[in-house]
Amino acid sequence: MDYRQLGTSNLKLSVIGFGCWAAGAYGWGDVRDNESIAAIRQAMDLGINFFDTADVYGRGHSEEVLARALGNRRKEVIIATKVGNRWSADGTRIWADLSPKYIRRAVEDSLRRLKTDVIDLYQIHRPDPQTPVVETMATLLDLVKEGKIRYIGTSNLSPDQLREYISYGQVVSLQPVLNLFTRYSEVQLLPLCREKTVGVVVYSPMAMGLLTGKYNKPVSFKPGDFRTMNVLFQGKNFERNITVVKALKKFANERGYSVAQLAVAWVIAHPAVTSAICGAKRPGQIKETAGSFAWKLTHDELIEIDRIVASAA
Numbered sequence: 001m002d003y004r005q006l007g008t009s010n011l012k013l014s015v016i017g018f019g020c021w022a023a024g025a026y027g028w029g030d031v032r033d034n035e036s037i038a039a040i041r042q043a044m045d046l047g048i049n050f051f052d053t054a055d056v057y058g059r060g061h062s063e064e065v066l067a068r069a070l071g072n073r074r075k076e077v078i079i080a081t082k083v084g085n086r087w088s089a090d091g092t093r094i095w096a097d098l099s100p101k102y103i104r105r106a107v108e109d110s111l112r113r114l115k116t117d118v119i120d121l122y123q124i125h126r127p128d129p130q131t132p133v134v135e136t137m138a139t140l141l142d143l144v145k146e147g148k149i150r151y152i153g154t155s156n157l158s159p160d161q162l163r164e165y166i167s168y169g170q171v172v173s174l175q176p177v178l179n180l181f182t183r184y185s186e187v188q189l190l191p192l193c194r195e196k197t198v199g200v201v202v203y204s205p206m207a208m209g210l211l212t213g214k215y216n217k218p219v220s221f222k223p224g225d226f227r228t229m230n231v232l233f234q235g236k237n238f239e240r241n242i243t244v245v246k247a248l249k250k251f252a253n254e255r256g257y258s259v260a261q262l263a264v265a266w267v268i269a270h271p272a273v274t275s276a277i278c279g280a281k282r283p284g285q286i287k288e289t290a291g292s293f294a295w296k297l298t299h300d301e302l303i304e305i306d307r308i309v310a311s312a313a
């Protein structure tokens with residue numbers, strides 16, 4: 001495994017991170033705790049030290065599963081969780097809340113569920129238009145001083161929003177989406193992160209599984225599955241995408257890798273990226289994606305990948 005420094009922090013993250021969204025067992029089809037736990041332990045055995053979750057994943061369940069999986073190995077890893085997606089008592093409604101009062105309550109809940117006395121990276125999940133950023137940042141900076149969180153991170157921000165967060169204190173990371181089908185962050189966000197020395201931990205590097213090559217025809221997910229809401233899985237988009245994946249798969253296989261490995265290798269080849277957060281429901285999945293770090297894509301390979309993706313546009 002390779003490791004990279006996260007922004008201005010003293011955290012060294014594995015370039016392949018582990019995403020615990022599916023471990024929440026909510027909106028991700030068939031998920032079993034024992035398999036999520038086995039996948040997390042497999043990840044640790046492969047040298048992965050960076051685990052990303054959020055309080056809202058499974059309404060607390062993902063954090064609990066992560067704690068169970070880590071057991072007495074907690075100190076070996078970097079735990080990143082998120083705050084700001086508040087949910088209703090029955091779990092069906094979600095809204096943004098980054099008010100000081102809510103953050104104070106949420107951090108205690110996360111610490112309890114994660115069975116830890118400090119969260120290594122505490123990320124705001126998305127902006128909250130109702131709360132001034134200065135108030136959110138003041139609360140987070142207090143939590144750092146109090147030793148409840150080590151570093152502040154962000155997610156789903158525009159360049160201007162990121163600039164505003166940075167203006168109030170140390171922010172060590174941004175978590176944007178980036179994959180071969182969703183590249184808008186490359187244009188403005190990643191250059192800004194490089195300029196400001198903000199680490200980048202990328203989500204959905206395999207486009208929620210679409211870039212693993214397992215879909216050959218349109219798929220109907222169960223009602224409530226998050227992928228039914230993703231345009232990449234819909235209609236003409238989907239047909240175009242699976243044609244691209246087929247061509248990428250051929251390219252990867254000819255070089256001794258899988259298309260999932262190509263997708264992740266492409267993300268970590270970007271000079272601004274610290275780590276690609278790979279979701280996995282089972283040990284075999286993370287075993288495959290963890291192998292991506294070994295493929296250092298050359299300049300020519302990157303150009304050819306761009307050509308393949310563009311050719312189906």
Ligand SMILES: NC(=O)c1ccc[n+]([C@@H]2O[C@H](COP(=O)([O-])OP(=O)(O)OC[C@H]3O[C@@H](n4cnc5c(N)ncnc54)[C@H](OP(=O)(O)O)[C@@H]3O)[C@@H](O)[C@H]2O)c1
Nearest residue numbers: 019020021155203204205206207208209212278279285288
């Ligand atoms: N900050 C945010 O707003 C945000 C948003 C999204 C995600 N995230 C974070 O980023 C992490 C990763 O993103 P993601 O889960 O959306 O997408 P992803 O990593 O692109 O895809 C993960 C999914 O792909 C399938 N998969 C993974 N490896 C595979 C393999 N080797 N072979 C076949 N299928 C495989 C699995 O689902 P199936 O088995 O069901 O196909 C897995 O759950 C999340 O867990 C979460 O921690 C953050």
